Amino acid sequence: MRVGVLTGGGDCPGLNAVIRAVVRKGVQEYGYDFTGFRDGWRGPLEGDSVRLDIAAVRGILPRGGTILGSSRTNPLKAENGIRRIKENLAKHEVEALIAIGGEDTLGVAARLTDEYGVPVVGVPKTIDNDLSATDYTFGFDTAVSIATEAIDRLHTTAESHMRVLVVEVMGRHAGWIALHSGLAGGANVILIPEQRFDLDQVCAWVTSRFKASYAPIVVVAEGAMPKDGDVVLKDGSLDSFGHVRLSGVGEWLAKEIEKRTGKEARTTVLGHVQRGGTPSAFDRWLATRFGLHAIDAVRDGDFGTMVALRGTDIVRVPLADATAKLKTVDPALYREVGVFFG
Amino acid sequence: MRVGVLTGGGDCPGLNAVIRAVVRKGVQEYGYDFTGFRDGWRGPLEGDSVRLDIAAVRGILPRGGTILGSSRTNPLKAENGIRRIKENLAKHEVEALIAIGGEDTLGVAARLTDEYGVPVVGVPKTIDNDLSATDYTFGFDTAVSIATEAIDRLHTTAESHMRVLVVEVMGRHAGWIALHSGLAGGANVILIPEQRFDLDQVCAWVTSRFKASYAPIVVVAEGAMPKDGDVVLKDGSLDSFGHVRLSGVGEWLAKEIEKRTGKEARTTVLGHVQRGGTPSAFDRWLATRFGLHAIDAVRDGDFGTMVALRGTDIVRVPLADATAKLKTVDPALYREVGVFFG
Amino acid sequence: MRVGVLTGGGDCPGLNAVIRAVVRKGVQEYGYDFTGFRDGWRGPLEGDSVRLDIAAVRGILPRGGTILGSSRTNPLKAENGIRRIKENLAKHEVEALIAIGGEDTLGVAARLTDEYGVPVVGVPKTIDNDLSATDYTFGFDTAVSIATEAIDRLHTTAESHMRVLVVEVMGRHAGWIALHSGLAGGANVILIPEQRFDLDQVCAWVTSRFKASYAPIVVVAEGAMPKDGDVVLKDGSLDSFGHVRLSGVGEWLAKEIEKRTGKEARTTVLGHVQRGGTPSAFDRWLATRFGLHAIDAVRDGDFGTMVALRGTDIVRVPLADATAKLKTVDPALYREVGVFFG
Amino acid sequence: MRVGVLTGGGDCPGLNAVIRAVVRKGVQEYGYDFTGFRDGWRGPLEGDSVRLDIAAVRGILPRGGTILGSSRTNPLKAENGIRRIKENLAKHEVEALIAIGGEDTLGVAARLTDEYGVPVVGVPKTIDNDLSATDYTFGFDTAVSIATEAIDRLHTTAESHMRVLVVEVMGRHAGWIALHSGLAGGANVILIPEQRFDLDQVCAWVTSRFKASYAPIVVVAEGAMPKDGDVVLKDGSLDSFGHVRLSGVGEWLAKEIEKRTGKEARTTVLGHVQRGGTPSAFDRWLATRFGLHAIDAVRDGDFGTMVALRGTDIVRVPLADATAKLKTVDPALYREVGVFFG
Structure with missing residues (x-):
């Protein structure tokens, strides 16, 4: 099986750690092949890709940014966007896709899976920690x-x-x-x-x-x-x-x-x-475990889901739920911290 | 009301952050007075104490170690240990105690509350992260x-x-x-x-x-x-x-x-x-929130409990449960990580 | 002999390291007593001082800021400024003064020594590294x-x-x-x-x-x-x-x-x-050695001088020379670095 | 002109910064070509080399280690070592060599130049800071x-x-x-x-x-x-x-x-x-300036010399002098620091 990987949205320390974990486990344990798509959704939209193997992900764990590049391209707004993505996936013989990104990237992923049958597993990413359905996102701790x-x-x-x-x-x-x-x-x-x-x-x-x-x-x-x-x-x-x-x-x-x-x-x-810069130890742990569990979801054929942190466990949640609502600071928590003001 | 505070066991970055949070909230929101006992259980055992007020806890948030000192003194092994602690608490007019420590310190706290009626709230501390009942302990991330x-x-x-x-x-x-x-x-x-x-x-x-x-x-x-x-x-x-x-x-x-x-x-x-040294941002957050919730437990008269992290929430659990069993690395998790070996 | 110490001008990591070195060596090797004056020249001007001994300087080496406080008070502009300083030094039985500061502080020190016979030794301090007569000033590396x-x-x-x-x-x-x-x-x-x-x-x-x-x-x-x-x-x-x-x-x-x-x-x-924050290892080394050599200059009665770094040596230079001219970036050095532009 | 570069001896943060500076200035200002020899003296001995251009040195400034590899190979002990080096330099059309290393590497460089007429410029490297003729070596501050x-x-x-x-x-x-x-x-x-x-x-x-x-x-x-x-x-x-x-x-x-x-x-x-790891700012500054001045020495045909730090200046000294004697801690300096003992 060949699995595609892409990273969308703004920079976030830990993106490379996810990619590395996905590829390491996918190759070693499941014997998958990998195609990296460049610059978020622009990659599958335009068929811009790079081969990902164990050598390609060596040494990237502590590096900020993403070796796959990123963008804010929204394929839903591109002419024949969905059709072109499906064609490019087929052309590259990519049978499953792991999309690492924030609200926008995952929103596209949700629609691609739910409405168009593209088999996608999501990995949540936002430095602002404002995605619901996960206790934390990597990058935030850094x-x-x-x-x-x-x-x-x-x-x-x-x-x-x-x-x-x-x-x-x-x-x-x-x-x-x-x-x-x-x-x-x-x-x-x-x-x-x-x-x-x-x-x-x-x-x-x-x-x-x-x-x-x-x-x-x-x-x-x-x-x-x-x-x-x-x-x-x-x-x-x-x-x-x-x-x-x-x-x-x-x-x-x-x-x-x-x-x-x-x-x-x-x-x-x-x-x-x-x-920017190297992710914290916490973020490397979280991003790596997200990657390991995302490839497990692919193996299980559990598409339309996103990996998420709950306590110390990595769980799967429906992609659609994940992006339904911004996770903002609860007024009660803000009041709790307010004891230190002034 | 006067509340006692002590720190027991080995060094752990974040101890001072707990003390500060307890005192800040206790004084400002509940009007409590505070007595710090020196060197873990040795303090109440021997009546060795120091006054804690807002000035005393200023600037200690980023500092490793503990301003109260620590020790491994076990009052259960001291002659008339329990009686002497109860007498010293009475003498200092301390009506509730917050004990910050690991397995040993909290084990004593559990018995003091359950068997001798001393009103104690626990705060878990172990740099090794091996206490059950809490997702993480502060010091570990550092x-x-x-x-x-x-x-x-x-x-x-x-x-x-x-x-x-x-x-x-x-x-x-x-x-x-x-x-x-x-x-x-x-x-x-x-x-x-x-x-x-x-x-x-x-x-x-x-x-x-x-x-x-x-x-x-x-x-x-x-x-x-x-x-x-x-x-x-x-x-x-x-x-x-x-x-x-x-x-x-x-x-x-x-x-x-x-x-x-x-x-x-x-x-x-x-x-x-x-x-040693300054706690990480994560540990300061966790230790501070533990302190804020421990003083709430005191206000609620919820003794015999320990604060604990569950996901992003601070909850209370029975002290006795908390120390029942060492939290060790699950073989499945060790295998998960093993994909990176060799 | 009693020696006064003051710190003037803006914050600079390493000020406390100088104070500590001056006091440690002065007390241990020469048996001096020390008076710290608060807030730069305001201290001797207004007679605001604090006792400095080995206990007072313990633990301050890694701390930013200055335990003596600082200010931009210029005693030459204060009414009877010089007379008041001389009176306050006499009143405190201070027979020599170590002034740690930048262009302004040392300019005052130069005039006090040269024109009014106040026995001052200077220690150069500027985070901007723009004092001539010394290769580097502490704070800059940080x-x-x-x-x-x-x-x-x-x-x-x-x-x-x-x-x-x-x-x-x-x-x-x-x-x-x-x-x-x-x-x-x-x-x-x-x-x-x-x-x-x-x-x-x-x-x-x-x-x-x-x-x-x-x-x-x-x-x-x-x-x-x-x-x-x-x-x-x-x-x-x-x-x-x-x-x-x-x-x-x-x-x-x-x-x-x-x-x-x-x-x-x-x-x-x-x-x-x-x-702000802790000084780099280089700045602690430099600041400490400045302090050790400043107290040697006091012992030698070598007033009107400033300690300075030349290569790896600490030397003494006339205070007046030291502040004569701002040390700016040489155009040739700027051109040398320019190879990396664009 | 084609210039060879090699790095010998133990790891030292800053080696890559030297290589980058040499190549950047050599290409941009003097139009030189560069050959990197692998693993210290083993490279020219065995003719193992890699092309160095501006793209090859991009992004290496903050990275520890050396992109050229290192070794302790001593060509003076290899059979026909000198002859083979001269032949390989000729074969690669390398007309000058920059050797970055410690006592051993520079000792070989000195003999190659002085006894065999190979045009070498040295750059001193020792994390221990024990090379005479230079105030500091890069890696030491880190x-x-x-x-x-x-x-x-x-x-x-x-x-x-x-x-x-x-x-x-x-x-x-x-x-x-x-x-x-x-x-x-x-x-x-x-x-x-x-x-x-x-x-x-x-x-x-x-x-x-x-x-x-x-x-x-x-x-x-x-x-x-x-x-x-x-x-x-x-x-x-x-x-x-x-x-x-x-x-x-x-x-x-x-x-x-x-x-x-x-x-x-x-x-x-x-x-x-x-x-290991990224060099300190000081070491990057020093290593970069060593590189810039080493390529200037090549341009000037000033072979048999080594760049060195004197105060804030980079100077040239004879290679032979540089390695004549280990720079150890002066007893007087050790006594000076001894005031803090006990």
Whole structure:
């Protein structure tokens, strides 16, 4: 049997670990052959592929990015997209497909299987950890670790009493990275997209923190919004992925805090540093186990499913369920963490 | 209400994060006062205590070790141990106790609550991750990360084809650290205490690995044992914690591999490096949430319980259950990982 | 003899290592007593001090910041500043002073010694590495390491071909951090304050890089300026240290590159992350040796001097010389590194 | 012109950075072609080579090891070694050779140039930093950083008062790594090969340290020897490089300390972890500049020389001088650092 593999969507540390695990187990235990498709759905759409064998996946476990490339190509929007994918799979004699990606990639996978009978197994991937149906996605722990290390270093300046430190982290729609890194780093304010923030409240925390001990560290997710300030942060343009472009909530927030509290504020914007480089040990473990279980699902002919983490177990869930709903930060959890604010 | 806190057993990154979370939430939300007992059960046994308030726990989140000290004192073995603890708690007006520790510490906690009516809530701690009833314990992710980073560096030498590299990691009775770091680091052989290893098999993997690609990296838990070689590794003496002293399975293994394969072998013994220093972001998150939920259990009067991780939730389980049985590596999981051996 | 110690100017990893070395050697080998003055020159000006002994400096070697606090107070601008300092030194029976700081702090030290006979020994400190008379200053290696690690992570995204990555690093007047981290990180463009950059040239490098291999990484010092673009980047306001405030050359540059090349660009602004946290091993070595030699200079009565690194030796140079001239990046060195541009 | 490049001797982070710099500058600025010889002197001896161009050196800057491989082959001991090298260079039309290596590799280079007229430029490489004629060699800073980070983590255990911690680091003949990492890590005892240690003195330091504050950390170079204990540590056998095999001074020392002081002692043996993985920013800077200057020496026809670091400058020195004498730790420097012992 020949199995196809593709990776879609944004970069995420651990993609290569999945590919390696899929190929290692598929070749060694089941005797499968593998075809890697390039750049997400663009690969099977255009028939752009590369041979994957054990030599091809050697040494890639600790490397960020993906040896298969990625893209946001949506075959459902391409002319005759589905037909072309089916033809290319047939041409390459690919009898099953493993699609590693986020909401968009898996949404396509779900429709391909359910509506068009293409045998796909999904592997969830989002650095933002906002996919329901899995406890965690790989890449998230790496991003949180990088952001936490940055916050750790800012405490030195905070202890010198002088400046408010604002750190902008990833998270357009979900505040998981902000929440986890802010908690782990001992931040004094954490702002997430799920809950519009009140600038007066933020400034009150800043002021009280200065009185209580050191200078405050404010962690803000890139998608966090003030209660009535969205106009300020969007210029209406779209980026290359069709996202509304946001212009720097971190920088904006620092200026507002300076203006209102009279305290100098400085910003750190981590940007893509959070999604690059070697995956954490946790993410390598998770990504590898996802890969090992995805190829088992292929062997079992269990298509239309996605592997997912539940506790310490890897389980299979229907692809359609998996992407039904964004997993956002529960207000109760946000309140729980709020004991450390101010 | 006044709440006592103690930490028992071996070092584990995250102990301070628990203490901080307990005190922050207890003071701010419930208005409790806190007494820290020094050196595990020795503290309440001898009445050795220190005042804990918000100032006392400031800045300790990222610090390894424990500000309260630790010990292996077992009050059940001390003369009138239980009576003295009850008297000292009464004298300090401590109405509830939070005990943070491993199998031994929590075992005492269980008996104190169940048999003597001392109101205790437990927080599980073991760097080896071998406590049942919780998905993970804090400290484990840090240890795995440190070991993985070391293995990563050894790949450079492995790529030069010349030497077998043996890495000895922690794990006397359970192979979790070896399994996770070995998988995450891309080791070629992983040996755990749960399954006696066959030296011939190890040498076969070593030899085949040299043929296939690079030199092999062998990760061995300190408690791993060859099939009939225990005599070699124990000299019969006990260490200060009453453990049978093991003398270096890593060094022994390297010598045996040299002898049998003719390939030079070198050993890295990480030792206490694995349990020191700042906790990982994951461990800080877990330890903090354990602390927040332990103080909630105190408020609810839910004594005789222990907080535990289940998926992404913190739950409460009976203390007695928690320590009933060592959580060891399941043979099926070890086989799953075995696809990467050789 | 009683010796005073103070730290002035901005944060710099290694300050505590100097203090510790001064006190350890001073107490153990020479039997001196020590007074720490708080917040730079504010301490002796206002008589704000703390006792320094071996216990006080225990454990501070790996810690960022300074246990003595810092400030930018200039006693030469304070009413009767010099007289008050002399009175406070006399009152505290301080017979010699070790001043650890940058251009401003050491400039004051030079005048105090030369014009007013206050016995001062200087220790150079600037994270920007822009003090002449010493090969390196501590803190610089730490900042370069942090920036390099960030750039390393950005390569993952660069390899995906899609985006220009701009990294803004510290350096208002000298481009040392940009030059060293850009070289070590394998950046494709490095822009420094010493040489105004030509936006067309930058865009030409960006475009050619996309053609040759991957997406480009552009490292820009915060003080770098386009050839005729200063108006854009200064809003005329001053920050709390009297510096003209710059508003984000990194963000500005990313937007200009997008506009001109049609390639999406993203920015990372490291900010204070670069000057916080634990010092690198190199900086601890350098800072400790500076401390050991500074107390030797005190013992020798060699006042008006500053310790400095020359090769692997610590030497003494006149304080006045040391601060005479900013050490900027030599055009020949910038050209040497330029082989990696584009 | 065609230039040959080879790397000899043990692994050292930074080798790839040198190769990359040599090729980048050689191709871009001087239009040279490059031949890489495999496995040190074995390459030109046997005519085993690979083409080096800009594509071949892309992405190797942060990678440990060497893309050219290495060996300890000594062509002076091979039959007709010199003649075969000259023939192979002629056959490959290689008109100049850049040899990157340590004492052995450069010793051969010196004789090839001086006695046989082969045009060689040397680049010094030793992780032990024991080559005279250069302030530092690349790889050393990386090794020191790794060892320091390990020592940092051990302080957590040291603070718990219970155990002596022994760390064995690299350094067979010179104690530079032990000295720098021990100082930077705040070790309480540092033992180096240059000075035989007195076990009674070591135990006295250990005992006094326990009294003064925490438990002691003892850093010992692998080549350090007790005053009359060499018999214990050598079993007379040779390793694959012809070195007398040492069997674990760290482990031996821990046992002796236990026996004599009654304090439990644990050992960490870092081994090859110290020489693998990505080079530090400092080492990348140094290695890159060595490469840039080595190709300049080739262009200048300045053969028989080696590049070297003097302060912040790269200079050229005669190859013969460079390897004349091992650079060991000066007793005065060891005494200077000794203020932190005990």
